[in-house]
Amino acid sequence: MINLEYLSAEPYVERSHGLPSPQRNGLVKWFYYPGFTPRTGGLLREPGLLDARAAFDRSAWLAGHGITVRPGERVVTLFCYDNAAVPALLPTWRARRRCCC
Secondary structure, three states: OOOOOOOOOOOHHHHOOOOOEEEOOOOOOEEOOOOOOOOOOOOOOOHHHHHHHHHHOHHHHHOOOOOOOOOOOOOOOOOOOOOOOHHHHHHHHHHOOOOOO
């Protein structure tokens, strides 16, 4: 039996991946942690992803969406689930673009 855990980059993932988890009924579950290092369960990805990523032209994609990036300007990609609050937050984020990150 496998106890599939969630994807994480935390250090404990390497220590916990592959450890046994004995159950009261005598069966043994094994912890499986997907992760980013060779000491974890790795990541699944679709065929051709690395080739598509290598061929991707970020500047052309941005231009195709009407976005012009000025020299020194930072581009941030935001992924989130549909959330009615996000559009109202964008002006606040835009006003704070001189952040420390």
